[in-house]
Amino acid sequence: MTCDFLYKLLPQLLATVCVSVGSVGLGYDDGWASPAIPKMKQDGNFTASEEEFQWIASGTPLGTTIGSIFAFLITNKFGRQGTILRVSPFYFVGYLMSAYGFNSAIVLAGRIVIGFGHICNVMAAQIYASEISSPELRGILATIPSIFNLSGVLLSYVMGSFMGWRDMTLVGLAFPIAYLFMWFQPESPVWLLQNGHNTKAQESLQRLRGRKIEISDEYLRIKENCDKEAEKPKFHIREIFKKLFYKPVLLCIFMMFFQMFGGYGPIIFHSVEILTEVNSPLRGENASIILAAVMVAVAIMAAFIMDKAGRKVLLSISGFFLIAALCALGAFFYIKEFQGESAVVSITWLPVASLFVYYGAYSLGYYEVPFILLGETFPVRYRDVMGSIGYFANSLFVFLSVKTYADLKHRVGYYGAYWFYAAVLLSGIIFVWIFMPETKGKTLEEIEMKMTRKKGQKAVASDAESGYDNKGYGLRDGKEKQVVVAKL
Numbered sequence: 001m002t003c004d005f006l007y008k009l010l011p012q013l014l015a016t017v018c019v020s021v022g023s024v025g026l027g028y029d030d031g032w033a034s035p036a037i038p039k040m041k042q043d044g045n046f047t048a049s050e051e052e053f054q055w056i057a058s059g060t061p062l063g064t065t066i067g068s069i070f071a072f073l074i075t076n077k078f079g080r081q082g083t084i085l086r087v088s089p090f091y092f093v094g095y096l097m098s099a100y101g102f103n104s105a106i107v108l109a110g111r112i113v114i115g116f117g118h119i120c121n122v123m124a125a126q127i128y129a130s131e132i133s134s135p136e137l138r139g140i141l142a143t144i145p146s147i148f149n150l151s152g153v154l155l156s157y158v159m160g161s162f163m164g165w166r167d168m169t170l171v172g173l174a175f176p177i178a179y180l181f182m183w184f185q186p187e188s189p190v191w192l193l194q195n196g197h198n199t200k201a202q203e204s205l206q207r208l209r210g211r212k213i214e215i216s217d218e219y220l221r222i223k224e225n226c227d228k229e230a231e232k233p234k235f236h237i238r239e240i241f242k243k244l245f246y247k248p249v250l251l252c253i254f255m256m257f258f259q260m261f262g263g264y265g266p267i268i269f270h271s272v273e274i275l276t277e278v279n280s281p282l283r284g285e286n287a288s289i290i291l292a293a294v295m296v297a298v299a300i301m302a303a304f305i306m307d308k309a310g311r312k313v314l315l316s317i318s319g320f321f322l323i324a325a326l327c328a329l330g331a332f333f334y335i336k337e338f339q340g341e342s343a344v345v346s347i348t349w350l351p352v353a354s355l356f357v358y359y360g361a362y363s364l365g366y367y368e369v370p371f372i373l374l375g376e377t378f379p380v381r382y383r384d385v386m387g388s389i390g391y392f393a394n395s396l397f398v399f400l401s402v403k404t405y406a407d408l409k410h411r412v413g414y415y416g417a418y419w420f421y422a423a424v425l426l427s428g429i430i431f432v433w434i435f436m437p438e439t440k441g442k443t444l445e446e447i448e449m450k451m452t453r454k455k456g457q458k459a460v461a462s463d464a465e466s467g468y469d470n471k472g473y474g475l476r477d478g479k480e481k482q483v484v485v486a487k488l
Contacts, residue, residue: 007210009137015208016129016141018181019084022121023145025175026064027152029114031292033057033269035160035285036168043165048104057269058403059108063094063115064395071123072388079195080128081187084121088176091117095176099169114172115395121179122149123391126374127383131190132208134218135442138376143303146368150299153268154292161285189219193226229381245386248377251436252390255370258428260397262322263421264362266405271355277414278332278344278351287352291359299363310440311369312432318365319429323422325358330418337413366428370394376439376447 037057040046048056075083094117097110125145133141159168186208192201205215205222239245267274271288280287302314332351336344344350378386408417439447 008134008213011208011210012132012134012137012141013144015132015185016144017148018185019080019125019128020145020148021175021178021181022084022088022118022125023148024152024155025172026118026122027149027154028156028172028175029060029111029118029152030149030265030268031153031156031288032060032160032168032172034272034288035157036165038272039160039165046102052104052108054403054406056104056108056111058399059111060115060118061265061395061399061402063112063117064119065115065392065399066112067116067119068123068388068392068395070388071120071391072385074120075124075127075387079187079191080124080131081182081185083124084179084182087117087120088179092173092176095169095172098172099166117176119391119395123387126371127387128188130372130374130376131188134209140303140306142372142376143299143306143368146363146371147296147299147303150292150295150363150367154289154296157271157285157288157292161289190222190226193223194230198223229379232381235382235385239382244379245382248373248379249386249389251377252370252374252386253393254431255373255428255436256390256393256397258424258431259366259370260394260401261421262319262362262366262425262428263326263358263401263418264367265398265401266417266421267355267358269402270405274355275352278336279348280352281348282352287355291355294356295359295363295367298360299368302364302368306368306372306440310438311365311372312436312438314365315369315432315436316365316429318361319425319432321357321361321364322366323425323429325354325361326418326422326425329354329358330415330422333414333418337415366425373436373439376442377437 033056037053040048040056041053074087078086091114094110094113098107098114099110101107101110122145126142129142129145130138155171156168159171163171186204187200189201189205189208192198192204201223202215202219205219206213209215209218240249271291272285275282275287282290306314329351332344332347332354335347374387374390378390405417408420412420437447
C-alpha cells in the first residue's frame with residue numbers, strides 16, 4: 001500500500017467505524033434471544049407462556065420492521081449523522097424497559113423500541129458508508145457494518161454464557177452511548193449537497209479524503225450528479241413503475257428474502273436450542289461463541305476479497321456451502337426422527353459441523369452482499385425511500401422467519417424446516433446469476449447506468465466519466481465526461 005492510499009483510507013475508515021457502532025448493537029440484539037430466552041424460562045421471578053416467549057424473541061425484528069417505514073423520512077430530514085445522534089437516546093430507553101420489565105408486555109415493548117432505534121441508525125450508517133467511500137474502497141468499507149454486526153452476535157453469546165438475561169440486556173446501553181463519537185465525524189457530503197450546504201459539503205469531503213488529497217474533480221462530479229437529481233420533479237408515486245426505481249427495489253427485496261429465509265434468523269436466534277436438541281458434545285453457549293467467532297473471522301476475510309472475487313461469485317460460493325450445511329443438518333434430524341436416538345449417537349458431530357459450515361458460509365457472502373447492494377444499486381434520487389423499502393423487507397423477513405420457525409418445525413419437523421431453507425437458497429443462486437448485476441469496481445453512476453440500460457445495449461463509462469483513474473485517485477486530466485452506449 002502506498003502512503004497516498006493509506007492517507008486517503010484512514011479518514012474514511014475512521015468515519016465508517018464510528019458510524020457502524022449501531023451495527024454492533026443490532027447484532028447483539030440479534031443474538032440476544034439465543035442465550036436470554038432459555039434463562040428467562042428458568043427465571044422464577046419472570047413468567048410467560050411459550051407464545052409470549054416467541055413474541056419476545058421476535059420483538060427486535062418487529063421493531064425494525066415498524067421503524068423501517070419511518071427511517072427514510074428521519075434520515076432525509078436530519079441527515080445521516082444527525083439521525084444517529086437524535087435516535088440514540090430513544091432506544092436507550094428501550095434497553096431499560098427490556099432489562100427491568102416485570103412482565104412479558106413491558107419486555108416486548110422494550111425490544112420493539114430497541115429494534116425501532118436500531119433500524120434508523122443502521123440504515124443511516126449503511127447509506128453514510130456508501131456515500132463517503134471512494135469507489136476503490138467502497139467494497140471493503142461497506143463490509144464494516146456487517147462485520148460489526150457479527151461481532152455484536154459474538155458479544156451477545158459471550159455475555160450470555162456467564163450473565164443473567166437482565167444483566168446482558170443492560171450491556172446494550174453501551175451502544176447508544178458510544179454513538180457520541182459521531183459528534184466528531186462530518187456529515188455525508190452527498191446529503192449536504194442535496195440540502196444546499198455546498199461549502200460544508202466541500203469541507204466534509206476534504207476531511208474524508210485527507211487534507212493532502214485534491215478533491216475538486218470529485219466534488220464537482222458529486223455536485224453535478226446531485227444537481228441533476230435536484231432539477232428533476234419531486235418523487236411521485238407513478239415513478240415506482242420506472243425501471244430506475246422498480247428494478248433495484250425488486251432486486252433488493254428478492255435478495256433480502258433469500259438472505260433471511262435461508263435460515264439465518266431461526267438459526268441465530270435459536271442456536272443454543274438446536275445444539276441442546278442434538279445432544280452436542282459441546283455446551284450450547286460455548287459452541288455458540290465459537291460459531292459466532294467463525295462468522296466474524298470469515299466476514300473479515302470476505303471484506304478483503306469482496307472487490308477481487310466480485311459479489312456474484314461470493315454469493316454463489318456462500319449459497320453452495322449453506323445448502324450443503326442445511327441438507328446435512330436436516331438429514332441428521334430425519335435419521336433421528338425415523339430411526340431413533342440410537343441411530344445418531346455416532347454422528348452427533350454432524351450437526352455441530354454443519355452449523356460451523358453454515359455460520360462461516362453465511363458471513364462469506366449472503367450476510368454482507370445484500371446490504372452492500374442497498375448502497376450501490378439505489379440511485380441518489382430514490383436512495384432514502386428505497387433504503388426504507390429494503391430495510392423494511394429485511395426486517396419483515398427476519399420477523400416472519402423467526403416467528404414462523406416454531407410452527408414450521410412443528411408441522412414438517414426440524415428436517416423439513418432446514419430442507420425448506422436449503423431450497424430457498426438454491427433458488428437464490430439461480431436468481432443471482434440471471435438477474436443480479438455485478439457491481440465490483442463500478443462507480444455509483446456506472447451501476448445506475450447498468451441497472452437502467454435497455455436490452456441489447458451495454459453502458460460503457462470512460463475513466464473521465466467515473467471521475468477516477470485506474471487507481472481511483474481522481475481524474476487523470478480535464479477531459480470532458482463521456483458516456484458511450486454501444487450496441488452489442
